[in-house]
Amino acid sequence: MDLIARLRDALPAEAILTDPDVTGAYAHDMASFCEAGTPAVVVLPRTVEQVQHVMRTATALRVPVVPQGARTGLSGAANASDGCIVLSLVKMDRIIEINPVDRIAVVEPGVVNAALSRAVNEHGLYYPPDPSSWEECSIGGNIGTASGGLCCVKYGVTAEYVLGLDVVLADGRLLTTGRRTAKGVAGYDLTRLFVGSEGSLGIVVRAVLALRPEPPQQLALAAEFPSTAAACDAVCEIMARGHAPSLLELMDRTSIRAVNAMAQMGLPDSTEALLLAAFDTPEPAADLAAVGALCEAAGATEVVPAETPAESDLLLQARRLTLTALERVKSATMIDDVCVPRSKLAAMLDGTAAIAEKYGLTIGVCAHAGDGNTHPTVCFDANDPDESRRARESFDEIMALGLELGGTITGEHGVGVLKKEWLARELGPVGLEMHRGIKAVFDPLGLLNPGKVF
Amino acid sequence: MDLIARLRDALPAEAILTDPDVTGAYAHDMASFCEAGTPAVVVLPRTVEQVQHVMRTATALRVPVVPQGARTGLSGAANASDGCIVLSLVKMDRIIEINPVDRIAVVEPGVVNAALSRAVNEHGLYYPPDPSSWEECSIGGNIGTASGGLCCVKYGVTAEYVLGLDVVLADGRLLTTGRRTAKGVAGYDLTRLFVGSEGSLGIVVRAVLALRPEPPQQLALAAEFPSTAAACDAVCEIMARGHAPSLLELMDRTSIRAVNAMAQMGLPDSTEALLLAAFDTPEPAADLAAVGALCEAAGATEVVPAETPAESDLLLQARRLTLTALERVKSATMIDDVCVPRSKLAAMLDGTAAIAEKYGLTIGVCAHAGDGNTHPTVCFDANDPDESRRARESFDEIMALGLELGGTITGEHGVGVLKKEWLARELGPVGLEMHRGIKAVFDPLGLLNPGKVF
Structure with a gap:
């Protein structure tokens, strides 16, 4: 051939x-x-x-x-x-440089997120983005989808750590974007254009990443709430008071039970919502005490601060297991990824519960609550055509609700094939036209990842 | 007509x-x-x-x-x-919304930077970008040039605070980009494409800006060094040790003397370089003590920590006066804005001094040292054609040196007319072609700010 x-x-x-x-x-x-x-x-x-x-x-x-x-x-x-x-790109997996003075790393796209994290840790540095798949996912993939993670509420997403790129264009030419300096404003920000472009504009073959000093180990608490709305009130209060948690996660009752069923983590089965908050500040216990008090004021029935980093890790492990646990509830799941303004989080969760009820489905929700980023996970029997149809419809209705609340159809998972139809709705006709124009500049023949975003 | x-x-x-x-x-x-x-x-x-x-x-x-x-x-x-x-756009100067829970502000482009800063302060919030002109410059202008400031070493530049935009395109259509959520990855990052595009792609008429909780008041120290190289060593050491100063500025001897001559600030006239460091942490005095020790180890002859925020303010005021003071040295100045990797800061400053000597000119340097962003300011007599020619040549040589050291021709001031010729050199032919393609997508008739960036 x-x-x-x-x-x-x-x-x-x-x-x-x-x-x-x-x-x-x-x-x-x-x-x-x-x-x-x-x-x-x-x-x-x-x-x-x-x-x-x-x-x-x-x-x-x-x-x-x-x-x-x-x-x-x-x-x-x-x-x-x-x-x-x-x-x-998985074989291009070299870490080319780690520079503690410039606080940058230069890497190939196939480097695994956790491998980079550990390598920079050895220099007292920190690469924050931590998608749930961090032990397997690659930096190139993280750049392609502009991945998030648990740390985003304090440290932001992948996009904020990409300073410059080497990109092979559709025709094979090499384009270098951005810089390895802390600042720089020469020309348009092509670097950010590639971040989150899902492989539709070029092939990232090298990245200059910003690093941070390694923060102190984080300490977490768990707070139980009689309703998701009360937990969301606590989230709003925590953020409005100027706290800077390194993690602020919410699990609803369905998620909690699924995790307990799978891993016997001893989470409080009877509670409606569990809020996990952590701080990596110099005095995390003091911050946790303040946040614990805000949780109680918002109606928390129980606030349990971890005494040690090991106890904190256990809590986070429970949270990280959620999607896997929800996958065991039924034969199939569809994981949504709607992000709304933090102030609309309660409305989003209540609305999602109403959608679950309307369609007679189990929808477990975990959320990067501090960012307003929810992951409603529709659990259904893939062999039941009617339930499958209802699953798909509820999935779409969740996105519609997110847009209605001023949110986005995807906070961190990307558009791909799954949400292609919905992208036009979020971008609007003028936005769509500009996107297509940009795609044509970089990939005039339409060869890069066709049938996806553009 | x-x-x-x-x-x-x-x-x-x-x-x-x-x-x-x-x-x-x-x-x-x-x-x-x-x-x-x-x-x-x-x-x-x-x-x-x-x-x-x-x-x-x-x-x-x-x-x-x-x-x-x-x-x-x-x-x-x-x-x-x-x-x-x-x-x-100066008459479009309304602050439309300040939302402490979502930590965002929605503003029109004519809002003055300081007006926004003060308005959000009243809600316990903080809009970090603080260009030297912050009492006059507008948010729209800050977005157009992706402005920096003194705070960038800790808080980053304007680009990092722009979540979404309303933009009037060349043909009058309205484009909405981005979001008002903390995260979002639907489509290409058009928001960042507009930030720093210097009015060449569209007219920003509304912006959603990210805010932070207001940090504690910062406390500063001043350290005197026998050479700029020693001061740069201290900068590298401070950053490599993981400190997070809210400000890390350097003034060379020419700058110090100019400020003293203009404002009798009592800066140490005989020192070769003055380093200003500040912390807005919960315990700034402890951080300053650690940084002071690093300065001494790097050769500082004197370290003077401010005892009060008022003393700190005085130090920062001296720094903020530098450009104005240098303008009084001769009849004219050309202010450069080269940013290099932090580890190359000493080479940049030594090289700039050599260029000044080669051309027989006075070039004062102040620098956002923590970011490697230098502002060499060429002082010359505009009525002397030969000195004017040498000024222009030295200005260009400074940019060439910056590029050679892995830096950029502009860290925060932008390209405009001043550095137009140099942009192509930094971007390279492939980058230039992609830039022109993008310009054509948004402004096919070439009506927006013609003769500037593109």
């Missing part, structure tokens, strides 16, 4: 996978119910030049290219299309 | 200025040696609809438009071109 022969001109044999049994494993990410095609080939380049060769070949032969990281995404953005080249 | 008549269709008489004696005052910003043309008209709209009418008229008649804030810019980005419409 011409495509494969051309790829072989500059890629070693082991970097080109064509066996359908093997390439099938690269067809999709972790999103449920997103279509995935059959790739013609999977390539695993190790150098920028090899990536350039792949893109030049794709352009010459007009073959679509689907860039891929660790495939832990939750929106199908990395799913293959029929006949495409899957361009997996 | 057809243009004026059409503008009158939707703008009140007082919003249209045509008297050359009046419009002349709107021809340029505060940059020296940047050409400015003669505007055909200055318009001062008060509503989004009026801005839309101006842009529709400009598009219909193919008249260029130069958007303007408070004209405190230092790169000529707001300078008029011949026959243009100067579109001044």
Whole structure:
């Protein structure tokens, strides 16, 4: 085949996978119910030049290219299309530089998030973005989807840590964006344009990332509430009073029970909502005491501060297990990712409960409450066509509610295949036209991740 | 005149200025040696609809438009071109909303930076970006140039506080970008594309800004060094040790003497470099003591911590006066704005001193040292053609040195007219092509701020 022969001109044999049994494993990410095609080939380049060769070949032969990281995404953005080249960046996994004076790291896209976190920790530094999949997901994937995590309420999302990029364009040329300085305003911010663009504008082959000094270990508390609304009141109060928690998470009753059922974590089964707050300040106990008092004022029935970092870790572990636990409730789940203004969080959760009731479904909610970012997870039986239909409808209704409350259809998971139809609704016609114009500048032939965002 | 008549269709008489004696005052910003043309008209709209009418008229008649804030810019980005419409946003100066729970403000572009800062302070909130001109400059202008300030070393630049925008496009259509939520990844980051675009892509008519809780009042120290290199060593050490100063500024001997000559501030005239550090932490005195010790280890001859916020303010006032004071050294100045990786700060300052010597010029340097952002200010006699030529050449050589050290030609002042020729050098041919493509998407007729960035 011409495509494969051309790829072989500059890629070693082991970097080109064509066996359908093997390439099938690269067809999709972790999103449920997103279509995935059959790739013609999977390539695993190790150098920028090899990536350039792949893109030049794709352009010459007009073959679509689907860039891929660790495939832990939750929106199908990395799913293959029929006949495409899957361009997996996982073998480009070198940490090129860690510089404590400039507080930057220079990395290849395949570096695993946790590997980078640990490497910079050894220099007394901190790379905050921590998606739930941080032990597996890659920095390139994090950049592609502008990933968040638990730390965002204090430290922000991936976008805020990307200073500069090397990007291979659709035609194989290399573009360098941004800088390795703390500040810089020369030209348009192309760096941020690539962050969150889900592989639709170019292939990130190198990134300059900002680091922070490592904060003290965080200490957490858990507060039980008689309603999600009361827990949301506490969230608003905590933020309005100027506190800066390093984590502020909410689990509803369904989530709590699912976690207990799976892992016997001893969470309070009978409570309606559990709020987890943590501080990595010099005196976390004092901050926790203040926040605990605000929780009680908002109606918390019980406030349990962790005495040690180990106790805190256990609480966070429970929170991190939520999605996995909810996946066991029924045969299938659809995980939503609606972010609303913090002040609208209670309305979002009440509305979600009403939607669950209307459709007769179990919808468990965990939320990055401090950011107003909810993950309503619709649990359903995929073998029951009617329940599946209701699941899909409720999923859509949750997004509609988010937009109505001034929110966004995706806080951190991205659009991918899953929310493609909804993107136009959020962007509006003028926004959509500008997006398409930008896509055409970088990828005039429409070869990069076609059928996804744009 | 057809243009004026059409503008009158939707703008009140007082919003249209045509008297050359009046419009002349709107021809340029505060940059020296940047050409400015003669505007055909200055318009001062008060509503989004009026801005839309101006842009529709400009598009219909193919008249260029130069958007303007408070004209405190230092790169000529707001300078008029011949026959243009100067579109001044200063009358759109309403603070529409301040929301302590969501930690956002919604503002019109003409709001003065200091006015916003004070208004949010009343709610216990903090809008960090603080350019030196903060008492005069407008938020719209800050967004256009992605302004920095003294606080950036801890709190970052304007870009990091812009969540969403309403933008009137060249053809008069309204585009809404971004969000009012803490997180959001739906579509490309158009918001950041507009930040720092110097009015070349659209007219910002409304902004959603992120706020922070108000930090404790900062406390500062001053440390005297026998060389700028020793001061830079201290800067690197402070940052490498994980300190988070709210300010870390350097003044060289020329700057110190200029400030003393103008304002009798009692700065140590005989020292080679003065480093100012401040902390707004819960225990600033402890942080200052640690940083003071690092300064001494790096060779500081004297470390003077402020005992009170009033003493701190006095130190910062001296720093804020530097540019004004340097303007009195000779009849003219050219203020540069080169940002290098922090680890290259000493090389940048030594190199700048060598350039001053080579050209026989006085070049005073103050620097946002924590960010590696230097402001070498070339002082010269504008009536002396040879000295003027040497000034311009030294100015360019400083930028070349910055690029060579891995830096950028502009850390926070922008490109405007002043550094237009240099932008291509920093971006490279591929970057330049992508920039031009984006410009064409938003402004296909090239009417927005022509002859500037793109």
